[in-house]
Amino acid sequence: MKPFTYERADSPAAAAAAVARTPGAKFIAGGTNILDLMKLQIETPTHLVDVNRLALDRIEDIPGGGVRIGALVRNTALAADRRIRKHYGVLSRAIVAGASGQLRNKATTAGNLLQRTRCPYFYDTAQPCNKRAPGSGCAAIGGISRQLAVIGASDHCIATYPGDMAVAMRVLDATVETVSPDGGTRAIPIADFHLLPGDTPQKENALRPGELITAVTLPAPLGGRHFYQKVRDRASYAFALVSVAAVIHPDGSGRVALGGVAPKPWRVDAADAAMKHGSRAVAEPLLAGARPAGDNAFKLPLAERTLALVMSEAKAA
Amino acid sequence: MKFDAPAGANPIDKLRVVGRPTDRIDGPRKTTGTAPYAYERHDVVPNQAYGYVVGAGIAKGRLTRLDVSAAKSAPGVLAVVSTLDMDRLPLSKMNTASLFGGAEIQHYHQAIALVVAETFEQARGAAFLLHPEYQATPGRFDLQAHEDAPLVGGSSGEGSGGPKLDRVGDFDMAFAQASVKLDQRYTTPDESHAMMEPHATIAAWDGDRLTIWTSNQMIAWNKRDLAKTLGMSPDKLRVDSPFIGGGFGGKLFVRADSVLAALGARAAGRPVKVALTRPLIFNNTTHRPATMQRIRLGAGRDGRLVAIAHESLSGDLPDGKPETAVAQTKLLYAGANRLISMRLATLDLPEGNAMRAPGEAPGLMALEMAMDEMAEALDMDPVRFRILNDTQTDPEKPGRPFSQRQLVECLRTGAARFGWDRRKPRPGTVRDGRWLVGMGVSAGFRNNLLQPSGARVRLDKRGTVTVETDMTDIGTGSYTIIAQTAAEMMGVELDQVVVRLGDSDFPASAGSGGQWGANNSTSGVYAACVKLRDAVARAGGLDPDRAEFSGGRVAAGGRSIRLADAALHGDLVGDDRIEYGSLAKQYQQSTFAAHFVEAAVDGFTGEVRLRRMLAVCAAGRILNPKTARSQVIGAMTMGAGGALMEELAVDKRRGFFVNHDLAGYEVPVHADIPHQDVVFLPEADPVSSPMKAKGVGELGLCGVAAAIANAVYNATGVRVRDYPVTLDKHLQRLPELA
Numbered sequence A: 001m002k003p004f005t006y007e008r009a010d011s012p013a014a015a016a017a018a019v020a021r022t023p024g025a026k027f028i029a030g031g032t033n034i035l036d037l038m039k040l041q042i043e044t045p046t047h048l049v050d051v052n053r054l055a056l057d058r059i060e061d062i063p064g065g066g067v068r069i070g071a072l073v074r075n076t077a078l079a080a081d082r083r084i085r086k087h088y089g090v091l092s093r094a095i096v097a098g099a100s101g102q103l104r105n106k107a108t109t110a111g112n113l114l115q116r117t118r119c120p121y122f123y124d125t126a127q128p129c130n131k132r133a134p135g136s137g138c139a140a141i142g143g144i145s146r147q148l149a150v151i152g153a154s155d156h157c158i159a160t161y162p163g164d165m166a167v168a169m170r171v172l173d174a175t176v177e178t179v180s181p182d183g184g185t186r187a188i189p190i191a192d193f194h195l196l197p198g199d200t201p202q203k204e205n206a207l208r209p210g211e212l213i214t215a216v217t218l219p220a221p222l223g224g225r226h227f228y229q230k231v232r233d234r235a236s237y238a239f240a241l242v243s244v245a246a247v248i249h250p251d252g253s254g255r256v257a258l259g260g261v262a263p264k265p266w267r268v269d270a271a272d273a274a275m276k277h278g279s280r281a282v283a284e285p286l287l288a289g290a291r292p293a294g295d296n297a298f299k300l301p302l303a304e305r306t307l308a309l310v311m312s313e314a315k316a317a
Numbered sequence B: 001m002k003f004d005a006p007a008g009a010n011p012i013d014k015l016r017v018v019g020r021p022t023d024r025i026d027g028p029r030k031t032t033g034t035a036p037y038a039y040e041r042h043d044v045v046p047n048q049a050y051g052y053v054v055g056a057g058i059a060k061g062r063l064t065r066l067d068v069s070a071a072k073s074a075p076g077v078l079a080v081v082s083t084l085d086m087d088r089l090p091l092s093k094m095n096t097a098s099l100f101g102g103a104e105i106q107h108y109h110q111a112i113a114l115v116v117a118e119t120f121e122q123a124r125g126a127a128f129l130l131h132p133e134y135q136a137t138p139g140r141f142d143l144q145a146h147e148d149a150p151l152v153g154g155s156s157g158e159g160s161g162g163p164k165l166d167r168v169g170d171f172d173m174a175f176a177q178a179s180v181k182l183d184q185r186y187t188t189p190d191e192s193h194a195m196m197e198p199h200a201t202i203a204a205w206d207g208d209r210l211t212i213w214t215s216n217q218m219i220a221w222n223k224r225d226l227a228k229t230l231g232m233s234p235d236k237l238r239v240d241s242p243f244i245g246g247g248f249g250g251k252l253f254v255r256a257d258s259v260l261a262a263l264g265a266r267a268a269g270r271p272v273k274v275a276l277t278r279p280l281i282f283n284n285t286t287h288r289p290a291t292m293q294r295i296r297l298g299a300g301r302d303g304r305l306v307a308i309a310h311e312s313l314s315g316d317l318p319d320g321k322p323e324t325a326v327a328q329t330k331l332l333y334a335g336a337n338r339l340i341s342m343r344l345a346t347l348d349l350p351e352g353n354a355m356r357a358p359g360e361a362p363g364l365m366a367l368e369m370a371m372d373e374m375a376e377a378l379d380m381d382p383v384r385f386r387i388l389n390d391t392q393t394d395p396e397k398p399g400r401p402f403s404q405r406q407l408v409e410c411l412r413t414g415a416a417r418f419g420w421d422r423r424k425p426r427p428g429t430v431r432d433g434r435w436l437v438g439m440g441v442s443a444g445f446r447n448n449l450l451q452p453s454g455a456r457v458r459l460d461k462r463g464t465v466t467v468e469t470d471m472t473d474i475g476t477g478s479y480t481i482i483a484q485t486a487a488e489m490m491g492v493e494l495d496q497v498v499v500r501l502g503d504s505d506f507p508a509s510a511g512s513g514g515q516w517g518a519n520n521s522t523s524g525v526y527a528a529c530v531k532l533r534d535a536v537a538r539a540g541g542l543d544p545d546r547a548e549f550s551g552g553r554v555a556a557g558g559r560s561i562r563l564a565d566a567a568l569h570g571d572l573v574g575d576d577r578i579e580y581g582s583l584a585k586q587y588q589q590s591t592f593a594a595h596f597v598e599a600a601v602d603g604f605t606g607e608v609r610l611r612r613m614l615a616v617c618a619a620g621r622i623l624n625p626k627t628a629r630s631q632v633i634g635a636m637t638m639g640a641g642g643a644l645m646e647e648l649a650v651d652k653r654r655g656f657f658v659n660h661d662l663a664g665y666e667v668p669v670h671a672d673i674p675h676q677d678v679v680f681l682p683e684a685d686p687v688s689s690p691m692k693a694k695g696v697g698e699l700g701l702c703g704v705a706a707a708i709a710n711a712v713y714n715a716t717g718v719r720v721r722d723y724p725v726t727l728d729k730h731l732q733r734l735p736e737l738a
C-alpha cells in the first residue's frame, strides 16, 4: 500500500470534482475490492475520496414503474429489499450467490459493478499483465486459464468480469446513472457500461475520469420467472465458472445473460429471441465466435447445460 | 522409562478422566481471544518492529540486482536485509531449499529480502521499492515430462516410507496369469496446507542469545535447525510456541519467517515480528507434491488378490525426497506377489514436503479407487472385496503380526450404520430430481509411529499438578489430553492440572507430526507421573509400590494423606521420558478406518455436492473422544477438499503455483460439508505404549478422497482418475437426464 491522502465528500458533485482535481485519486465505497488491490499495489491511488456518506443509500420507486437503486445501497440490503425480491428476483438471487455475508454487508451497488477481474496473474505483480501494467504482456495466455474468458476476450487480455450482480442487471436492462466533475449527469445503459478489452484491457468501463456512479435504475418489472444459476467448484464463496441469469415467461420466451465467460456480462439479442427453442438454440448465438483459452473449453458445454437446467426448472414450475 | 514389553494393567486403565469426552481446557482462552498466537504476542518483549518478506518473482536463476537505497530511506524503515548481503545460509537437516542468502533462486517466492519498519504498512510499502532484477534460467516444472525419472527410495520424515523398489514373490508372472486384472493410472495434484494461521515469528536478541516466539509443530527440531541455519549454538536459542493456528505439516520445519525475523532483529537492533503474507505461503513454503501413480491388481475369480503393484512418481528440488505414496500398499491387503516402486523427478518448483498423512493420503487416493474399480471388475461388493483381502500379518513378512487390526470391523460397522445395503452396484442409476446420487467406500490406513517424548510434572503445596513439556498443540487438543493423563495418574481433578507447552526450555517431546503426538506425548507424561507418584509416596512415608492415588490423596497400608501435604516442604518433581524398545519391529502398528460417503452430482452442471460422510476408526485407546472426533471431522473435511477442489495450479512455463491465495486455492467451506459421523471402535493396544493409544489425526484423512471419488463414480458411471474430481472432468460424459 502506498501512502495516500483521504477526504470525505459531502455531495456527489463535490466527490466527482475532488477525484477530478487530484491526479491519481479514486473513490472508496465499501472498500472490499479496492483495499485488497491497494495492499498488493495493483491499485496505487494517491488520494481516496470516501463516498459512504453521500446519502445515496436508498431504493426508490420511479414514477411509472421501475426502481432507482442508490450507488451506496449495500448488497445485503438490495438483495433483501421486498420490491427487489418480488419483481426482480434474478437480482436478489445473483447477489446472494456472491461473496459472503460479511462482504455483502459492506459491498455497495456501485463498487460491485466496478469490481476488478480475478485473473490470478493480475494479482501477482511479478507477472506481466496488460490490464495491470499496460504493454507488459499477458501471462494468462498460454498459462492457467481455467477461470478465464471464452468469448469477448482479445489477444491482449482474456480475463473475465467476475461479478454476479451485474449479470442480473444486464438481463434486466439496468441503467447506470452518473454525475461528472462539472455537475453534468449521464445515464449509461448497462450493455455499454463494461467494455471489451481490445488492446486497452486496462480500460474496463465507460466512466470518465472523476465520474461518479449515483444510482442504478431498473425498468418496470418484466414479470416471468427469475433464475440465477451459479456454477462453481465449491458450494459457496467462489467466483462463477459459469452463471446464467434468466427471466422466463410461461410461453418459454424470455431473456438470458451469462456470467463467468466473458470480460463483461454476456447477452446477445439473437439468443434471447431463441429462448423458446431450447438450450442448444440459445447457446449457439450466445456463444458464437467463442475462443476458449485451453483449460476453459469446458465452459461452452457447461453454459449450455446450465441453460438447459434453468429452462427445465422454468418448465417444471 | 523404557517401553519394551506390552503394557499390563496400569493406572490409566481406570479411565476416570482419560477416555472421556472432555472439553478443551484451553477452549475459554481461544474463544475469548486470550490464547497467545505468535504474531500477537505484544507483551513478550517491548519495542517490536515489523518485517515484511519479499519473495523472488522468478522460479529459477539469479538475482542480479536489488536496489535497497530507496527502501532504506523510505518513511519508518529501520533496516533492509538483502539476500545479496550474505552467502547462502547453511541448510538444516529438514530443509531442501535454501531459506535465505546468496544470489541463486531455486524456486518462486524464495525469500530475497526483508524490510523492517516501524509499522507493517511502512515495511510493505518500502518492499515495493526494491525493484529486483533477475537473470532467469530455464527450469523443470512439468512432472509429466519425467516419467522415466530414477527410482529413489525414502521416507516422508513423518512416518511413511519405502524402498525405491521392493518385490515380494513374482509379481509379473502372477499378474500375467491372474483371471481378473486392473492396470490404471491415477494422478494427484500439488496441494497446500492452507492452515488458518500463517507462519509467524517474533525474534529478539539479547547479546548473542536469541528468543523466538513462533508457530511451529516441532520445538526440538526447530531449535536444532534454526541454530544451524543461523550458525549459532542451540544453547543460546529459546523457541516458544504455545499456540498454533494449524500446521498440517507446513510448520514442522524452520521456515523463512523465523530466519528472517532473527536476521531482521539483528539488523534493526530491536525485536522484529514477521508473518508470511498469504500469497507467499503457497510458493515460499512447502507443499504436498503431485504424484502420478500406476496400480496393477490381479485376482482370482474368487476375488482374492494374487498380485499387487503400486508405482509412484513425484518431483522435488535437487536433493529432495519422494512423496511416499506407495507406503500403505506394502501393508494394507493380502496378496502373495507384490511390487512397489517410487521414482523421483528433479523439478524446480517449490519444495515438496510433508503434509498431513504424507504418503498415505495421496497413495490411498489412488489405491482405494483402484480397489473400487477392481471390485467392479470382479462383480463384487467393494466392502466385501476389501474384507476378503484383509490380512492380519505384514504381507511382506508373514511372521510379523499387526498389533491390532480391526479393518474388517470398521468396514462391517460402517456398512451397517451407513445403510450400505441400499447402494446400487450399477453406477448412474439413482436419481433424486436432477441429482445423480451414489455411495462410495474406502479403507483408511495410517501407521502408528513411536517417538521418544519427555515431560516434567511438578506437585506444589496447593495440590496443583503442573506439566511442562515442549509438546505442541496445533489445534488438536494436546493441552487437554495431557491434563487428562496427569489427572488420571495423580488421582486429581482436571482443574487441578496446569499444562504448559511449546517452550524449548521444557523437556523435549515427540512434537506434533505424523499423528504421533497424542500417544507419545501422553506416554512421556505418564512416565514423568510414575516418577512423581514415587516421590509423593516417599515424601508421605508410604510404600510407593502400593500407593493408590485418588480424590487428591495418596493411600497405602491403611494410611492416607493429601497430595498437597506431601509437597508442604517444597515442590515434588517427576521428570522422565518415554523411550521405546523393539516392539515396533516385532509387531506392525497401524491405525485403520473405513470411510463411507454419499454424494450427489448435478445431472446438468456436473457439480458434486456431498450428502453424508461416515468414518469408523480403530486407532487404539481414544484418549478424548471429543477432541479426537474434532480431529477426524476436520480430516474428513480436508479429504473433501482433496477429492473435489484442492489443486495448486502449476504454470509449467513460469514455474510456480499460480493460485497463491485463498480465493484461487479453494478449500471446503461450511456449505460443502454435510452431515458427518465418526465412530471409534473400542480398542486398546498394549503394544503401542502405556497409554495403549495410537493416533487419529491423519487416519481421518486417509482414504476419504477415494471414498468420495468412488461415490461420485457410483452416482455418474464416469470414472475420473485425476484428482481433484472437478465438474469439467466428467461433464460431457454424464448420463442423459430423462
Ligand SMILES: Cc1cc2nc3c(=O)[nH]c(=O)nc-3n(C[C@H](O)[C@H](O)[C@H](O)COP(=O)(O)OP(=O)(O)OC[C@H]3O[C@@H](n4cnc5c(N)ncnc54)[C@H](O)[C@@H]3O)c2cc1C
Binding pocket: A026, A027, A028, A029, A030, A031, A032, A033, A034, A035, A036, A051, A071, A097, A098, A099, A100, A103, A106, A107, A108, A109, A110, A111, A112, A113, A114, A115, A162, A163, A164, A165, A211, A212, A213, A214, A237, A238, A239, A240, B663
Ligand atoms: C473474498 C471475496 C469474494 C468475493 N466473491 C464475489 C462473488 O462471488 N461474486 C461477486 O459478484 N463479487 C464477489 N466479490 C466482490 C465484491 O462483490 C466486491 O468486492 C464488492 O462488490 C465491491 O464493492 P465495494 O463497495 O466494497 O467497492 P470498493 O472496493 O469500495 O470500490 C471498488 C471500485 O469501485 C469504485 N467506486 C466505488 N464506488 C463508486 C462510485 N459511486 N462511483 C464510481 N466509482 C466507485 C472504487 O473507486 C473502486 O475502484 C468478492 C470479494 C471478495 C473480497
Ligand code: SF4
Binding pocket: A117, A119, A120, A121, A122, A128, A129, A130, A131, A132, A137, A138, A139, A140, A141, A156, A157, A158, A159, A201
Ligand atoms: S488475462 Fe488480462 S488480467 Fe489476466 S494476465 Fe492477461 S492481461 Fe492480465
